Amino acid sequence: MALSRAQTSSGESLISSTFASRYVRTALPRFRMPEQSIPKDAAYQIINDELMLDGNPRLNLASFVTTWMEPECDKLIQDSVNKNYVDMDEYPVTTEFQNRCVNMIAHLFNAPIGEDETAVGVGTVGSSEAIMLAGLAFKRKWQNKMKAEGKPHDKPNIVTGANVQVCWEKFARYFEVELKEVKLREGYYVMDPEKAVELVDENTICVAAILGSTLNGEFEDVKRLNDLLVAKNAETGWDTPIHVDAASGGFIAPFIYPELEWDFRLPLVKSINVSGHKYGLVYAGVGWVIWRNKEDLPDELIFHINYLGADQPTFTLNFSKGSSQIIAQYYQLIRLGFEATRTSCKIAGTTQRCSGRESRRWATFTWCPRTRACRSWPSPSRTRPTTRCSRWSRACAASAGLFRHTQCPPTPSTSPSCVWSSVRTSAAAWPSASSPTSRRSWWRWTRMPRSMGITSM
Known part of the structure; x- marks a missing residue:
């Protein structure tokens, strides 16, 4: 290991680099700016040595983020x-370039714009x-x-499934x-359109549907949701719209599924988001x-700035940001x-x-494939393992679905309902299905409390 940490008598945490010691004779304070500058080679060596403790991005299959691009784009x-x-x-x-990307993606999502119109x-x-x-x-x-x-x-409200990503909870709390x-419910890990429409009232600003659930990658039935909302709007006189969170599936x-109606072909879909850094x-x-x-975008939310002379419309939560990702997209x-x-x-x-085929080799898991998804993950089997421990963990590997053994305390679970917790792993950590495990090595699963939205059948 290239780095070692030293503790002073006063309790101040310091960072000392073995290889950079040829440039720097004293340890650097960890949480304060140093009094003196150091050579650029030393700064690079110290930071690079510590970064070696990070995981390898190319082996990070658990966070659904692009980790490689062509050298020309780099x-x-x-x-x-x-x-x-x-x-x-x-x-x-x-x-x-940003305007071109917006228009390309809008056409991809079948936005009702003409060839000469701007999305x-x-x-x-x-x-x-x-x-x-x-x-x-x-x-x-x-x-x-x-x-x-x-x-x-x-008193506005928004209707979502309990499987939404945390950003929806942030939106609700912040605003x-x-x-x-x-x-x-067990066996159905996405939002039920019928139950979602039952929660809609006059104060509902929108219903959020997910195209690529965070839990299992499954596409929610946006068309069914649209049809049910059309009927309810006609009955009540409301005009409840739909937002599609297509971060993964957009x-x-x-x-892959061009015939699937989930986008602006449905009349109540008013906005769609997608992550460029995923697929x-x-x-x-x-x-x-x-x-x-x-x-669908109120004018009062758009700000016009003229700091550099010309009028510039802007609608963002932040101000400054880099251009490189826009160009890369x-x-x-x-x-x-x-x-x-x-x-x-x-x-x-x-x-x-x-x-999916490989995971079926473990009897502990029941594979739950869906007809349309951007990735599929296994669900826990109703059959309890013979070991004392019945806690399990999914080490999801994006679309690869790899797993590894983890240590866990021998505490029995009392509920079959669960949600997977993400753990980084790699192909090298994928155990053989036939290999024996040690006495203290079990598969682990993390049970989701009922208060967070999971109910048993």
Whole structure:
């Protein structure tokens, strides 16, 4: 190990580098800026040595983020790493690239725009920011409607499944929106459209459907949800819309399931978000949010700045951000095109099916394949293991679904309901199905409390 940590008599934590000691004779304070500068070689050596303790990004199969791009795109990223995207007057071509990406993705999602029209959307630092922006648009539009009708507008709510990503909970808490969650049940780990519509009331700003659940990659039935909401809106006179969280599935469905109706072909789908750094094949972090038309994004949410002279409309949660990911997304869209992107999706599907076959070799797990998903993960079998411990953990490997043994205390579980917790692993950690395990090595699973949305059948 190249790094060692020293503790002073006063209790101050220091960092000392073995290999950088030829440049630096004294240890560096860990939590304070050092008084003196150090040579650039020493700074690089110290940081590089400590970074060796990080995992290898190429072996990180658990977080669904792109970890490799072509050298040509790497060079474009490096050449633009010092460009601040918000300076649109300084970097008009980068702005043009974002507009092209928005329009390409809008057409991919079947937005009702003509060939000469411009799509409504924006690039973000990821799907979390995109969801915040879409949620704010829904909230403001609902408030304007309720004010015009002379009705209370202080208790908005949003309907989602209990399987939503944490960014939806953040949106609800940060922007004071009640979150109504449709509880899941064993064997059905996505939002039930019928139960979701039952929770809709006059104060519902939208219903959020997921195309690629965080738990198992499954696509929720957006068309069924749309049809049920159309009927309820006609019955009640409401106009409850739908947002599709396509962070994972947005760059999968158009290429693998083109006949699947989940996007702007459905009349109540008003906005869609997608992550460019997942199956958009770009390094973290870039995301996109697309609106159906201009009327779905209230004008009062758009700010106009003129710091550099010209008027610049902006709708983001932050101000400054890098341009490199926007440029990288444009590179991937024009470099791969529809055909190569579809091939990439098919390869991911092949990996998914291969991992499914391999996981069936363990009797502890029951494979629950879905007809349409961006990835599939196994579910725990009802058959309890013979060991004293019946806690299990899924070490998800994106579309690969790899697993490893983990140590856990011999505490029995009392409920069959569970949700998987993500653990990083690699192919090298994948145990043989026939290999014996030690007495203290078990598969572990983490039980989700009922209060978080899981219910038993």
